[in-house]
Amino acid sequence: MGNRAGGGRPTLEDVAAAAGVSRGTASRVLNASPRVSPQAVDAVLAAVAALGYQPNPAARALVTRRTGTVAVVVSEPGDRFFDDPHFARLIRTAAQELPGTDRQMVLMLLRSPEDQARARQFLAGGHVDGALVFTPHRDDLLPAVAADLPLPMVFGGRPWGNATELYTVDNDNSGGGRLATEHLLGLGRSLVTTVAGPADELAAEERFTAWREALGLSDEEAARRSARGDFTRDGGERAMAELIERVPDLDAVFAASDLMAAGALRVLRQVGRRVPEDVAVVGFDDNPMVAPHTEPPLTSVRQDPVTQMRRMVARLDELLAGNESGTHREVLPVELVRRESA
Amino acid sequence: MGNRAGGGRPTLEDVAAAAGVSRGTASRVLNASPRVSPQAVDAVLAAVAALGYQPNPAARALVTRRTGTVAVVVSEPGDRFFDDPHFARLIRTAAQELPGTDRQMVLMLLRSPEDQARARQFLAGGHVDGALVFTPHRDDLLPAVAADLPLPMVFGGRPWGNATELYTVDNDNSGGGRLATEHLLGLGRSLVTTVAGPADELAAEERFTAWREALGLSDEEAARRSARGDFTRDGGERAMAELIERVPDLDAVFAASDLMAAGALRVLRQVGRRVPEDVAVVGFDDNPMVAPHTEPPLTSVRQDPVTQMRRMVARLDELLAGNESGTHREVLPVELVRRESA
């Protein structure tokens, strides 16, 4: 009576014994089954409290085939995971949204092709009930195998490949690129250049294409008026330096990320161009750790990782509930936030 | 033969049947038991490959009482989790160090007292084999209950309370505070002030005390020459503004974090004090996203979250292996990185 004979953690059997009911009834109480008498509920709950009982998650998972955990997968081979506060916001939102429904979050950072293979194994291995996946790079192999994995998955940002059957929650990169470019045009700027993101990320390509189309540029002219960065501050500096060399008379820059815009601003200052008087600059992200703190504060296209993650969790919840209807592709709107740089 | 009758995932029984051995032998092969014949090993491995078998983690956990996962717990009620790249570095290092030994990482962000209670439940619930815990705040309740939890735990930074039986991996905050202060003194500065961190964090208190003792200040004088921030950039700005008002003739500032130092630099610039000519500034963290990018680049006390997390993982591994010897408290050295601000 009271505690368990073996001395270890109490089991459901111990709870049942203490409550004077059977294991089956105790289980029904814990799973909120309607077919239990009120007095049984009370007795079991009292026994649970008295014994400090907690269900064994492994035993439960074994029979229900549900683990109560969700994987959050981020592929980022470089240093951006900690250089860019964007990721921290994503992770934090995931951590906040998931426990709300009593699910734990397994975080996987993928830095190499081997990591990707391991992640595939892991996701197929029954460790988690579903996955939220960020695989923006062209050589990320997870999207290609995603359709074969018998696991609910929602992608953040559209991965490469014509995987229309994947569930994705994306930001409106094209709309953002257009917004930024048209804003610069509206300011009366005549030579709008861009510091583009890495060509292996679709989001970067979409922003670039939107810029090119908003200006109606030929491929050659677009190439001349653009330079690539890698979404980092240093990359932005290098690209800006290259651009100013090649297009000395530029009077506007659309940078595909705030971090790159920050690098660009620094270079512009170094070469004596005033922002926004000589050169207007627009960033992308509206990163709260970057955009308001640059010199001058940065006008930027706001995309909201919090909303994105929320929508991803909501979509995954639907999939976990067996609801496979609904659009596969969801696109979140972006907006221009004006500050002083443009 | 071949695949499973039921059509679901193959089980160990299926593998055994395909390999022409018993379930017991198949299990021995998978667990690298020495008592198996080479031909049995080959047959089982071939069957595993042919069937695409993966062990059911729940079934394994049920009997071994090991889940193969480790919790990483971070208590941070404010926005610092994504404002401060420090956390991202910690998380990324954990993600990198843990899978090396085939363990998964469950991330828990604690923002409220309820979260703390939930975390306690979770850690006691058998979901994970161990935990790496960051609970720097005075009202974090996890450290107090840690000793009662039958779970290997390693703390990052020393939590409040005289919990000498806890395993901790800390940075040398006192040494760092002394280093910074003595450096400023060595520069010939006569009025060294400090922008201290929040009083509810032990690390902040240790840095503050080291500063006070290096200067040999009375309590009143220490209070006059210091102002508190909350480890954020904005907090640093406010504290610096307050300090410059109260101690107009200050010629040096030791800021307890790089982010606060960045805020301080901005205020100093605004009021027309030149750094380092008029005021020398030293930060703390040597945050790679902040210190090299301030105006001017920041001299800072380097602490290395990568090393810290590595040591924590190593210590947890020892505990998981049953080795409870070794020092409970480990302190990591810090060093001064000179740039232009001091």
Next chain:
DNA sequence: CACTTCTATGGGAGCGCTCCCACAGCAGCG
């Protein structure tokens, strides 16, 4: 050659839960 080791193997037991079938008890009905 009978005996004891040793090695490799088979298969039962059992981890702690949920699911489900069977059944007791009790109304309500003709």
Next chain:
DNA sequence: CGCTGCTGTGGGAGCGCTCCCATAGAAGTG
């Protein structure tokens, strides 16, 4: 008063593994 239906309960089966005991056969010993 025998029948059906409904509610609450007990307990067997079984999820897929690992552990361990028993045992067959090979190898070693006097």
